[in-house]
Amino acid sequence: MREIIFDTETTGVNPAGGDRIVEIGCIEMINRVETGREYHAYFHPERSMPSEAEAVHGLSDRFLSDKPLFKDKAQELIDFLGDAPMVAHNAGFDFGFLNRELALCGRDPICLTRMVCTLVIARTRHPGAKHSLDALCSRFGVDRSQRVKHGALLDAQLLAQVYIELTGGRQIGLGLVADVSSDSVAAAAPVDRPLRPARPHFASDEEITRHRAFIARLKQPLWERFLTAA
Known part of the structure; x- marks a missing residue:
């Protein structure tokens, strides 16, 4: 199964009030294993960057001044996402911004049925514990030493590891389940041979x-x- 683990950085917390996406990072996973395919882009937000937001992710007006507009990269992003489920931490926040950006450039929204929220999963699995991405990395032993500030691609990479641990651990994705297709069953059918008497076990x-x-x-x-x- 193909899944996209993603994160966004923004100018604030209110897409309806004019806040915009300035960075998106996406990691492709197939059968719970990272494939190495990634999508990462910065966007010019067509507005100034509030100091509070810049303090979180470090993306300044000067840095973003020569970056493309979201609408210029929208199709490229849509092609990468495909129709896969999309996993994010506090996913409602990221989906709200992503669908707002798609609406602004005349694109169809991403259906919320594709949304998988690791914050909801963490609250269900570990009620009463801390559920920030940093806290979950600590819980599962995920190295976050490079995370000085928030960054969409780095956070998506960390979240991919956390998501695996939240949903059962790495061993689920190791391909140990037998192929039960009709062809494989036929190929594995035993050769005719005489039956042996049961061996006594007393x-x-x-x-x-x-x-x-x-x-x-x-x-x-x-x-x-x-x-x-x-």
Whole structure:
């Protein structure tokens, strides 16, 4: 199964009030394994960057001044996303911004049925614990030493590891499940051979005698009661 783990950085918290996406980072996973395919882009927000937001992600007006507009990269992003489920931490926030940007450039919104929220999963699995991305990285031993400030691609990479741990661990994606297609079943069908009689699984008289001799050397052996009953 193909999934997209993604994160966004923005100018604020209110897309309806004029805040915009300035960065998006996406990681492709197939059968819970990262494929190495990524999508990463910065966008000019067509507005100034509030100092509070810049303090979070470090993206300044000067840095973003020569970056493309979201509408100029929209099709490229849509092509990468495809129709895969999309995983984000506090996914309602990221979906709200993403669909707002798509609406501004006349594109169809991404259906919310594709949304997978790791914050909801974490609250369900670990009620009462801390559920920030940093806290979950600490819980699962994910190295976040490079995370000095928020960054969409780095955060998506960290979230991909957290998501795997939240949903059962790495072993689920190792491909250990047998192929049960009709072709594989036919290929694995046993060759005709004579049936062998069932092998007995009870102790013989000789084995019981030898065992009695062994436990006779023990002090108050537990097994004696079972041999007596036998």
